[in-house]
Amino acid sequence: MNSPTSADPIVKFTNVALGYGDLTVLQGIDIEVRRGQVVAMMGGSGSGKTTLLRAATGQITAQKGTISVFGSDIAAVSGEGLRELRQRMGVLFQQGALFTDLNVFENVAFPLREHTQVSESQITERVLEKLDAVGLRAAAHLGISEVSGGMARRIALARAIVLEPELILYDEPFAGLDPISMGITAQLIRSLTNRLNCASVLITHDVAESFMIADHVYMVGQGRLIAQGAPKDLSASQDPYVHQFLNGEPDGPIAFHYPTSPAFTKWLQQHTGRS
Numbered sequence: 001m002n003s004p005t006s007a008d009p010i011v012k013f014t015n016v017a018l019g020y021g022d023l024t025v026l027q028g029i030d031i032e033v034r035r036g037q038v039v040a041m042m043g044g045s046g047s048g049k050t051t052l053l054r055a056a057t058g059q060i061t062a063q064k065g066t067i068s069v070f071g072s073d074i075a076a077v078s079g080e081g082l083r084e085l086r087q088r089m090g091v092l093f094q095q096g097a098l099f100t101d102l103n104v105f106e107n108v109a110f111p112l113r114e115h116t117q118v119s120e121s122q123i124t125e126r127v128l129e130k131l132d133a134v135g136l137r138a139a140a141h142l143g144i145s146e147v148s149g150g151m152a153r154r155i156a157l158a159r160a161i162v163l164e165p166e167l168i169l170y171d172e173p174f175a176g177l178d179p180i181s182m183g184i185t186a187q188l189i190r191s192l193t194n195r196l197n198c199a200s201v202l203i204t205h206d207v208a209e210s211f212m213i214a215d216h217v218y219m220v221g222q223g224r225l226i227a228q229g230a231p232k233d234l235s236a237s238q239d240p241y242v243h244q245f246l247n248g249e250p251d252g253p254i255a256f257h258y259p260t261s262p263a264f265t266k267w268l269q270q271h272t273g274r275s
């Protein structure tokens with residue numbers, strides 16, 4: 001296997017189909033994410049954004065096509081190999097649950113203690129540096145019950161970056177934040193990407209924040225990749241789906257109703273006793 005160079009994509013999906021059992025959620029997906037880039041994955045509710053994230057971390061395997069992460073085909077690695085790949089990723093879930101019995105410092109130190117052999121003085125240095133990067137150096141001593149919801153998100157972010165991942169995956173990083181915190185979080189994602197020279201992938205509905213910081217946007221819907229490009233290209237798009245999504249219009253090709261399926265029809269028949 002060739003060793004990946006910095007020009008190689010960190011994540012590459014080639015003609016990928018994804019789904020669960022017999023259900024195919026997305027197909028024909030081609031994606032590339034490179035070092036130093038902030039990439040946003042957008043789309044309506046149920047369009048498959050979380051499914052893309054699960055595929056990039058190897059939680060689900062592709063029904064078709066190949067997914068390579070750090071130059072390795074993720075379907076071909078398992079056990080220790082997958083664990084090593086995942087150690088190079090930081091994942092920030094929407095509910096980035098913190099340990100309530102540990103203080104802020106120990107929450108951020110946790111991955112270092114768990115996965116490395118670094119000395120106590122190095123742990124102190126690295127944890128304070130990451131807390132500084134999210135603006136919370138002086139909150140190191142606080143208990144988790146003493147921090148606000150927005151601070152808790154930033155602590156979870158400091159914890160996600162403490163092992164200096166080459167790829168950071170953010171699940172809805174702006175959900176539930178007030179407009180100021182949204183702007184701060186967006187700038188933080190951009191500055192961390194530049195500072196760590198990593199790649200950041202966000203799955204999000206929030207157009208304004210992600211367009212402010214993304215280098216490239218992929219938009220999924222109707223089971224496929226609907227559009228992609230720099231934010232300014234998508235803003236200029238005439239595609240009705242893109243237009244509806246970016247402008248938050250209720251009418252258009254994005255359906256409000258979850259589509260009827262044979263599985264639903266069967267359930268309804270059983271449930272109501274009607275044939």
Ligand SMILES: Nc1ncnc2c1ncn2[C@@H]1O[C@H](COP(=O)(O)OP(=O)(O)OP(=O)(O)O)[C@@H](O)[C@H]1O
Pocket residue numbers: 020023025043044045046047048049050051052
């Ligand atoms: N574990 C699962 N088993 C079966 N179907 C699933 C599973 N997870 C998700 N799905 C289906 O896959 C489709 C895409 O779901 P996904 O969670 O990826 O969407 P999303 O774009 O992240 O949505 P949202 O923005 O609402 O969180 C949906 O139709 C959903 O019902």
